Amino acid sequence: MSNNDILNSNNDEKIKETLEGKEKINSIKELGNTINNNPNKSIQVLSIIGQIEGHSVLPPQTKATRYEHIIPQLIDIEQNDAVKGLLIVLNTVGGDVEAGLAIAEMIRSMSKPTVSIVIGGGHSIGVPLATSSDYSFITPSATMIVHPVRMNGFVIGVPQTFEYFKKIQERINEFIVRTSNINMDVLEKFMDQRDDLLNESHSRLYILAKNCLNYLGDNMKDSNIELFSDLLMVYPRDLRLGIMKEIKKDYPKYLYEELLDCDGFIDAFFNIYL
Numbered sequence: 001m002s003n004n005d006i007l008n009s010n011n012d013e014k015i016k017e018t019l020e021g022k023e024k025i026n027s028i029k030e031l032g033n034t035i036n037n038n039p040n041k042s043i044q045v046l047s048i049i050g051q052i053e054g055h056s057v058l059p060p061q062t063k064a065t066r067y068e069h070i071i072p073q074l075i076d077i078e079q080n081d082a083v084k085g086l087l088i089v090l091n092t093v094g095g096d097v098e099a100g101l102a103i104a105e106m107i108r109s110m111s112k113p114t115v116s117i118v119i120g121g122g123h124s125i126g127v128p129l130a131t132s133s134d135y136s137f138i139t140p141s142a143t144m145i146v147h148p149v150r151m152n153g154f155v156i157g158v159p160q161t162f163e164y165f166k167k168i169q170e171r172i173n174e175f176i177v178r179t180s181n182i183n184m185d186v187l188e189k190f191m192d193q194r195d196d197l198l199n200e201s202h203s204r205l206y207i208l209a210k211n212c213l214n215y216l217g218d219n220m221k222d223s224n225i226e227l228f229s230d231l232l233m234v235y236p237r238d239l240r241l242g243i244m245k246e247i248k249k250d251y252p253k254y255l256y257e258e259l260l261d262c263d264g265f266i267d268a269f270f271n272i273y274l
């Protein structure tokens with residue numbers, strides 16, 4: 001073999017490595033993982049991170065998982081004879097209900113063994129995503145929150161919208177009960193646990209909110225912001241308004257701006273005046 005052949009061979013290998021590297025980077029950008037680059041692995045890992053994006057495109061600064069990316073991957077895994085099992089890694093604040101349920105039903109229908117693990121958080125529609133697998137785990141430091149279906153924005157036809165939300169909530173509850181060991185009465189009790197907070201004194205609730213804000217200052221994550229917003233939603237209206245005013249006045253500007261980017265925080269504010 002001549003020197004030119006050796007050089008050409010080395011160049012071809014470098015070009016191949018460069019193309020593979022670019023393909024992997026593009027896969028991470030588009031899909032959030034490199035699952036398609038490892039088709040021969042017997043155990044595939046699927047990550048569901050951030051908000052679940054459905055029919056509406058989320059803002060570019062929002063970390064999201066797109067259901068139109070996840071569902072084809074699940075189909076590929078199901079059809080690939082080399083794949084023997086699937087691990088789903090969850091750290092999500094929730095998102096589009098119908099998209100989340102679609103992913104959950106796809107995972108539940110798979111013939112191959114599935115395992116889910118919640119790291120960080122598995123809130124809202126993340127709960128049925130966690131229970132959709134054959135076996136579900138949660139790390140000691142992770143949290144999961146269930147809450148009634150909600151929305152923000154202008155509503156036309158309130159009675160019809162209420163009935164629609166009621167049907168959606170029934171679908172979510174039915175799926176969780178069907179895919180876990182919890183019964184409907186216990187699940188609905190968890191949904192309505194705000195009574196315990198409402199019975200607390202304002203001073204204790206205020207101290208709790210202050211502690212949460214101090215924690216947020218050092219742990220600014222979407223899941224923590226969403227969790228704090230959910231907490232504010234069940235506070236008495238007068239106390240909630242006072243805390244929000246204090247956040248704007250006394251806390252760092254970046255903290256207030258991050259909270260304003262959270263739909264749950266905005267919902268909690270406008271709910272004061274309903």
